[in-house]
Amino acid sequence: MEEFIDQEILEEFIKETEEALGDLGAKFVALERDPGDEATINAIFRAVHSIKGSSAFFNLNHIRNYSHKMEYLLDELRKGQRTVTSEIIDILLKGIDHLSGMIARLSGGDMSIDFRGDEASHLAVIERLLESKEAAPPTPEKLMATLGPLVAAVRDDQGALAIPAVARLLEELAKAQSLLGAAAESPPAEGGVSIEDALALAGAPPDAPKPEEKHDAPKPAADKGEKKGAASTRKTLRIEEEKLDGFMNIVGELIINAEVFNYLQKKLEMGEQIDKLITEFKNANLDFNELTFNLQRGLAEVRKVSINGIFQKFPRMVRDLAQQVGKQVEFSVIGEEILIDKSLSESIESPLNHMIRNAVDHGIDTPDERIAAGKDPVGKVTVTATEQTGELVIVITDDGRGMNPDKLRAKAVEKGILTPHAAELMSDREAFRLIFAPGFSTAAQVTDISGRGVGMDVVMTAVQEAKGRVDIESAPGKGSRFIISVPLSSTLITISGLLVAVGKEKYIIPMEWIRESLQPEPKQVSTVKQQGEVIEIRGALYPLVRLHELFNVTPRSRDPLQAVVMVIDKENVRACLMVDEIIEETQVVLKDLGVAFASVKGIMGGAILGDGKVGLVLDVEGMLAVAGKGLAPVITAG
Amino acid sequence: MTEETQAQRERVHAAGVGGLEGKYLTFVLGEESYGLEILKVREIIGVMEITSVPQSPVFIKGVINLRGKVIPVIDLRLKFGMEEVEPTEETCIIVVDIQGSQMGILVDTVSEVLDIAAGQIEPSPSFGSRVNTDFILGMGKSKGEVKILLAIERVLSPEELLRLADMGD
Numbered sequence: 001m002e003e004f005i006d007q008e009i010l011e012e013f014i015k016e017t018e019e020a021l022g023d024l025g026a027k028f029v030a031l032e033r034d035p036g037d038e039a040t041i042n043a044i045f046r047a048v049h050s051i052k053g054s055s056a057f058f059n060l061n062h063i064r065n066y067s068h069k070m071e072y073l074l075d076e077l078r079k080g081q082r083t084v085t086s087e088i089i090d091i092l093l094k095g096i097d098h099l100s101g102m103i104a105r106l107s108g109g110d111m112s113i114d115f116r117g118d119e120a121s122h123l124a125v126i127e128r129l130l131e132s133k134e135a136a137p138p139t140p141e142k143l144m145a146t147l148g149p150l151v152a153a154v155r156d157d158q159g160a161l162a163i164p165a166v167a168r169l170l171e172e173l174a175k176a177q178s179l180l181g182a183a184a185e186s187p188p189a190e191g192g193v194s195i196e197d198a199l200a201l202a203g204a205p206p207d208a209p210k211p212e213e214k215h216d217a218p219k220p221a222a223d224k225g226e227k228k229g230a231a232s233t234r235k236t237l238r239i240e241e242e243k244l245d246g247f248m249n250i251v252g253e254l255i256i257n258a259e260v261f262n263y264l265q266k267k268l269e270m271g272e273q274i275d276k277l278i279t280e281f282k283n284a285n286l287d288f289n290e291l292t293f294n295l296q297r298g299l300a301e302v303r304k305v306s307i308n309g310i311f312q313k314f315p316r317m318v319r320d321l322a323q324q325v326g327k328q329v330e331f332s333v334i335g336e337e338i339l340i341d342k343s344l345s346e347s348i349e350s351p352l353n354h355m356i357r358n359a360v361d362h363g364i365d366t367p368d369e370r371i372a373a374g375k376d377p378v379g380k381v382t383v384t385a386t387e388q389t390g391e392l393v394i395v396i397t398d399d400g401r402g403m404n405p406d407k408l409r410a411k412a413v414e415k416g417i418l419t420p421h422a423a424e425l426m427s428d429r430e431a432f433r434l435i436f437a438p439g440f441s442t443a444a445q446v447t448d449i450s451g452r453g454v455g456m457d458v459v460m461t462a463v464q465e466a467k468g469r470v471d472i473e474s475a476p477g478k479g480s481r482f483i484i485s486v487p488l489s490s491t492l493i494t495i496s497g498l499l500v501a502v503g504k505e506k507y508i509i510p511m512e513w514i515r516e517s518l519q520p521e522p523k524q525v526s527t528v529k530q531q532g533e534v535i536e537i538r539g540a541l542y543p544l545v546r547l548h549e550l551f552n553v554t555p556r557s558r559d560p561l562q563a564v565v566m567v568i569d570k571e572n573v574r575a576c577l578m579v580d581e582i583i584e585e586t587q588v589v590l591k592d593l594g595v596a597f598a599s600v601k602g603i604m605g606g607a608i609l610g611d612g613k614v615g616l617v618l619d620v621e622g623m624l625a626v627a628g629k630g631l632a633p634v635i636t637a638g
Numbered sequence: 639m640t641e642e643t644q645a646q647r648e649r650v651h652a653a654g655v656g657g658l659e660g661k662y663l664t665f666v667l668g669e670e671s672y673g674l675e676i677l678k679v680r681e682i683i684g685v686m687e688i689t690s691v692p693q694s695p696v697f698i699k700g701v702i703n704l705r706g707k708v709i710p711v712i713d714l715r716l717k718f719g720m721e722e723v724e725p726t727e728e729t730c731i732i733v734v735d736i737q738g739s740q741m742g743i744l745v746d747t748v749s750e751v752l753d754i755a756a757g758q759i760e761p762s763p764s765f766g767s768r769v770n771t772d773f774i775l776g777m778g779k780s781k782g783e784v785k786i787l788l789a790i791e792r793v794l795s796p797e798e799l800l801r802l803a804d805m806g807d
Contacts, residue, residue, distance in 0.1 A: 550692070551693075552692060553690075594708075594710060595739070595799060596698055596712075596799045599694075600691055600694050602692070603692070603693075606689070608706060612703055613687055615689065616689065
C-alpha cells in the first residue's frame with residue numbers, strides 16, 4: 001500500500017477489530033443456541049458491518065471483501081431468509097477466524113491485501129452458499145410485501161369484494177401456510193409468524209419498513225450497552241471521564257477536609273480544651289475515612305478489566321471441541337461481570353482454557369455413556385467466578401465421569417510416584433491432586449482410569465506462578481469440580497482480620513479463616529501419637545500450632561492454658577493457632593512485601609497498623625503447610 | 639574466584655575508572671568506610687521499629703513503614719558477615735532505589751557526601767576486604783582515607799536476596 005495511512009488510526013482500527021472479533025465467537029455460539037435472538041444477530045451484523053466500513057476506509061480490500069460477503073450472509077439470517085444452522089455457524093465462525101488472521105498479519109506490519117489459500121477457498125464457500133437460495137420461512141415483512149397489495153385489492157373502489165383478488169389472496173395464504181408449516185419443524189424461532197400476524201401486518205400503514213431496506217440504523221440503547229461491554233476488555237486501560245471526574249470531586253473534598261484538620265490544629269495550638277474539639281475531630285476523621293475509602297475503591301476499579309475478556313472466548317472453544325470429540329455439552333458461565341486486575345486475567349487464561357478443555361474432552365462422557373448411566377445426554381460444564389476476600393475463585397464444574405481416587409492411587413503406585421503405604425494413607429482429596437504430578441499420566445493412559453491428566457502439571461505450574469492453588473472434588477459417575485483460587489494481588493486488597501499478639505510481635509489473621517477463638521481448658525489439651533499436641537473441641541481433635549514456635553519469637557507464655565487459640569476450620573484445613581492474646585478486630589490494606597521475601601511462606605504480606613508500625617498478615621494455609629500440620633483429616637475423639 | 643576478580647578488574651578498567659567519578663554518600667560499618675552513589679540514595683531516616691519477618695534470611699532485619707509503603711530493611715553488617723550491634727543514636731537507615739523498588743539499608747552512621755574524582759578511584763583489590771569483590775565498584779581515596787564504593791544494586795539484587803534466602807532455609 002502506497003498511500004499514507006496514519007499509523008495511530010490504523011492501530012486503533014486493529015485494536016477495535018481484534019476486540020470485536022474476540023467478542024463474536026461467544027455471540028455466534030449464543031446465536032446457535034437461540035437462533036431467534038434478534039439482539040444477538042443484530043449485534044453480530046453490526047460488528048461485521050463496521051469492520052467492512054472501516055477496512056474500506058483503509059483500503060484493506062481483502063478484509064473488506066471478506067466481511068462484505070459475511071455481512072450478506074448475516075443479513076439473510078437476520079431477515080429470516082435463511083435459517084440459522086450449525087453448518088452456517090461453522091462457516092461464519094471460520095470466517096471470523098480468517099478475519100482474525102488477516103488482522104493479525106496487519107498487526108504484524110504486513111500490509112499486503114492478498115488472500116491466503118485457505119482464506120480464498122473459504123470465501124468461495126461463503127459465496128457458493130450465498131448463491132444457493134434457501135426456501136426460508138417467510139418473515140412478517142416478506143409476507144406483508146406479498147399479501148399487502150392483495151389485501152388492498154380485495155375491495156374495489158366502491159367497497160365491493162373483488163372476487164379474483166380474493167382468489168389470489170387465498171392462493172398466497174395457502175402458500176404462506178405451507179412455508180410456515182415447514183418453519184414450525186425447525187426449532188421455534190422468533191422469526192416464526194402466524195397467519196394472523198401476517199394479516200395484521202398486511203394492514204399496517206404503507207410507511208412500514210420495506211423488506212429491501214437495510215436496518216442499518218442501530219438501536220441506540222443496545223448499541224451503547226455493547227460498546228460499554230467491549231470497553232472493559234481493552235488492552236490499554238481506558239478510563240471513563242466520569243470516573244476521573246469522580247476522583248476530582250473526592251480530591252476537592254479532601255482539600256476541604258485538610259482545612260478542617262488545619263483549623264482543629266490551630267484551635268489546639270491556641271490552647272482550646274480538647275474535649276470541646278472531640279466531636280469536631282471525630283466528624284472530620286469520619287469524613288476523611290470515607291473519602292480515602294472512596295478513593296481507594298475508585299482506583300482499584302479503574303485498574304480492573306472484566307473477566308469476560310477471557311470468558312467470552314470459552315463458549316466457542318467448548319463448542320468446537322465438543323463437536324470434534326463427539327460430545328454434547330451445555331456450557332455456561334457465571335460471574336463474567338467480575339472485574340479483575342489486567343495482569344491477573346492474562347495469567348489465568350491459559351490454565352483455565354486447559355482445564356475447561358479437559359472437562360469437555362475427558363470429564364464429560366459420551367452421549368451414549370450418559371444415556372446408559374441414566375443421565376441427560378447433554379453434559380453440563382459450568383465455569384463460575386466469584387470474588388472472595390483477596391482472592392478470585394474460579395470453579396469449573398462438570399457432570400461427567402468423575403474420578404475414582406482408588407484408581408488414581410493405584411496408578412501412582414504403578415508409576416512409582418507413591419509407595420503403596422503412602423498411597424494408602426493419602427486422602428481422596430490428595431489423591432485427586434495426583435493428576436497434577438508431572439508425568440503422572442498422558443491422555444491415552446488415563447482415559448481408562450478417569451479421563452483426566454492431559455498437561456495438568458502445566459496447569460498447576462501456571463496457577464502456582466500466579467500464587468494460586470487448585471483443589472479438586474470428584475465423585476465417580478457424578479462429575480468433578482476444579483476450584484482455582486488466585487490472589488487478586490496487584491490490586492488494593494483490604495482484609496478484615498483479628499490483630500493478635502505473640503510476644504512483641506503483632507500479626508493479622510484473616511477473619512475468613514477463623515471459626516472461633518477460645519481459651520483452652522485443661523481437659524481439652526492432650527498429646528496424640530503422630531499428631532503431636534491437639535485440642536479437643538466438641539469431639540473433634542485439632543492439631544495445636546504454636547505460632548511462636550513457627551515464627552521463632554518469644555511468647556509471653558508457652559502454656560496453652562494461658563494462651564488464646566484461633567480455631568481454623570475451613571475446607572480441608574484444620575488447626576488451632578496459639579497466640580498470646582487477641583488485640584482487636586481490624587481492617588487493613590494488604591501490601592506486598594516484595595522480592596526480598598519471595599521465599600517466605602506463611603505470610604501474605606504486610607499492613608500498616610493504626611500505630612504506624614507494620615503488621616504481618618498471615619497466609620494461614622501456607623503457614624500450616626510449613627508447619628506440616630493442619631492438613632490432616634479431623635480425628636474424632638473416643 | 640581469581641577469574642571473577644579478574645573480570646571485575648577488567649570491568650572497572652573497561653568502563654574507565656573515570657565513569658565512576660561523582661558524588662558519593664559515605665557511611666561507616668564497623669571499622670570500614672563505604673560510599674554509595676548519591677543518585678541511588680533516596681533519603682536517610684533514623685532507625686525506627688522494624689517488624690521482623692519470620693523465615694527470612696538473618697541479614698534482612700524486617701520491614702518498616704515508609705510513609706505508607708512497606709519496605710524491607712537489610713542489615714549491611716550481617717550481609718557482610720560482621721557482628722550485629724545494638725542500634726545507637728547514630729544508627730541510620732539509608733533508603734535506596736533498586737530497579738524501581740525501595741529498600742532500606744541499616745548502617746552504623748552516615749558520614750558525608752564526597753566528590754570523588756576519577757584519579758582518586760582504584761580498582762577493587764582482589765583480597766584484603768571482607769566484602770565480596772563483586773559488590774565493589776572500586777576504592778575511593780579521599781583525605782587519606784579509603785572508601786569502599788559499593789555496587790549496591792548487586793548487593794541487593796533479587797538473585798542475591800533469594801540466593802541467600804535459600805541458603806537460610
